Amino acid sequence: MFVDSHCHLNYDGLRDDIPGAVARARAAGVGTMLTINTKLREFDEVLAIAHSHPGIFCTVGVHPHEAETDQASVEAIIERTHDPLVVGIGETGLDYFYDNSPRELQQIGFRRHIEASRATQLPIVIHTRDADDDCAAILREEMGKGSFPGVIHCFTASRAFAEVALELGFYISISGIVTFKAAEDLRETVKIIPLDRLLIETDAPFLAPIPHRGRPNEPAFVAYTAAKVAELRGLDVRELGRITTENFFRLFSKATPPAETAA
Missing domain, CATH: 3.20.20.140 (Metal-dependent hydrolases)
Structure with missing residues (x-):
């Protein structure tokens, strides 16, 4: 249900x-x-959980909080999508509320995940907090390079950001x-x-x-x-x-x- x-x-x-x-x-x-998945070093644990019970799937990615210490390459992300239970990319995005990683590194990591999503056409799971303008700008710019599917998870942003996300084809x-x-x-x-x-x-x-x-x-x-x-x-x-x-x-x-x- x-x-x-x-x-x-x-x-x-x-x-x-x-x-x-x-x-x-x-x-x-x-x-x-x-x-x-929020830390690449924990991916094997997350994947094992997905394999432990029917009806559980997982993603591969690095949370923006970890962008400074876990700089996953596009290739490393894509490599881990080959398992049949890995169905998405992320979570990734921008978190300017906590700023646990430098914003520049968050943005670089976000774009890498988008590239992996575009290459695999697996949906990207996007975290955004207090970063509506930069997140919207990156999504618009990257969508111009080629489409990719995705969802804005745990939505708490503005109605204006929701309208941008919907315009770009994302789920909420x-x-x-x-x-x-x-x-x-x-x-x-x-x-x-x-x-x-x-x-x-x-x-x-x-x-x-x-x-x-x-x-x-x-x-x-x-x-x-x-x-x-x-x-x-x-x-x-x-x-x-x-x-x-x-x-x-x-x-x-x-x-x-x-x-x-x-x-």
Whole structure:
């Protein structure tokens, strides 16, 4: 019924009980999970998790926080996409809120991931925080060199940035932040995202939605995000689940839907 399009199953809060987290996700109707690579040195661990349970896929990439210490080459990223369970590139992008890596190195790393996405046509998973203008400029410039698919994950940016992302063909993924009291601007943006470009995620173990704030997030909790997004769009939650699941497999076309996996 649901896809958690972005989680970190190798992070503290999840890695010590992956079978339990998967079982709880299944019980909540989550048939597919995408576990995200953020450090190239941890890729083998992330890939092993994807291979540990049916319905889990993974990405390869370096988070902008790691851009200074983990300068993955385009070739190194592409080489790791050959496994059938590696279905996307990233997460990558720009984070000017924490500035854990110099902005110039973040931008260089972002462009390398875009090049890998363009070469493989695997979707790029984009993190952007307090960097709307630079992120939009890079995406526009790079799209001019040749198209590449992607998603803006855990969307918290402006409506104007959402419009740029949609214009460039990207999907937009909504996390549990949409349930937070202070997230009124995000809720208004959710109302204008075309339904065929909408994804949902947890970003687990971070950002647990209401009513679970203050505890580690997990893929099962994507159901709460789905319920809030369905309410905002005037849809039955099952219909929202169907739409976002179809969207996920359209974007991450290398991933195999559950029925095909079972077959």
